[in-house]
Amino acid sequence: SQTIHQWPATLVQPVGSPLSLECTVEGTSNPNLYWYRQAAGRGLQLLFYSVGIGQISSEVPQNLSASRPQDRQFILSSKKLLLSDSGFYLCAWSRKGIHGYTFGSGTRLTVV
Amino acid sequence: DQQVKQNSPSLSVQEGRISILNCDYTNSMFDYFLWYKKYPAEGPTFLISISSIKDKNEDGRFTVFLNKSAKHLSLHIVPSQPGDSAVYFCAASGWIYNQGGKLIFGQGTELSVKP
Numbered sequence: 673s674q675t676i677h678q679w680p681a682t683l684v685q686p687v688g689s690p691l692s693l694e695c696t697v698e699g700t701s702n703p704n705l706y707w708y709r710q711a712a713g714r715g716l717q718l719l720f721y722s723v724g725i726g727q728i729s730s731e732v733p734q735n736l737s738a739s740r741p742q743d744r745q746f747i748l749s750s751k752k753l754l755l756s757d758s759g760f761y762l763c764a765w766s767r768k769g770i771h772g773y774t775f776g777s778g779t780r781l782t783v784v
Numbered sequence: 785d786q787q788v789k790q791n792s793p794s795l796s797v798q799e800g801r802i803s804i805l806n807c808d809y810t811n812s813m814f815d816y817f818l819w820y821k822k823y824p825a826e827g828p829t830f831l832i833s834i835s836s837i838k839d840k841n842e843d844g845r846f847t848v849f850l851n852k853s854a855k856h857l858s859l860h861i862v863p864s865q866p867g868d869s870a871v872y873f874c875a876a877s878g879w880i881y882n883q884g885g886k887l888i889f890g891q892g893t894e895l896s897v898k899p
Contacts, residue, residue, distance in 0.1 A: 770885070
């Protein structure tokens, strides 16, 4: 069976510090991978998606970047966090040709 | 540009009654629609979906209706139970519109089912 792991579950970081959130998928190969953010009181905003190693598409201009160094690994990064980067970050995967995602359990990021 | 809209941020229903959650979309290229349920501090979980070739899909207490001409879909939960209390997200996808199968989500509706 397929599983998706996302860590850490919670993170408190000072403004200006770097960020690295990691997501890995097991039990499948060549998945589509996604990073979403849910800001307080808001919906799910697509940040990045990847259809293969090294292939990253950015949906919105922002202070964040994403990388896919391995087939089943997706990393969300920032060099310097802003207060506005606070939110609930979700990783998700899908099979190619199949509608619908499976989400990870999320990371609550608070920038102070 | 909000392509998928859930105009009701919250809904309160009595246990045993019907819950109706609504969703509107603007892009006619969307051809697949999904509903996800989300509890606080957890990732969303898939609930039910519908293809644009259908106008209704049913799974137990959950039914999704699609009105393509109105670009509107709704999720009916009957009977509603306290455990249904969560945030419900509507999502849309279209292969021609966006390669990679990415989903566009609405803002969510928080459902509260009162005992």
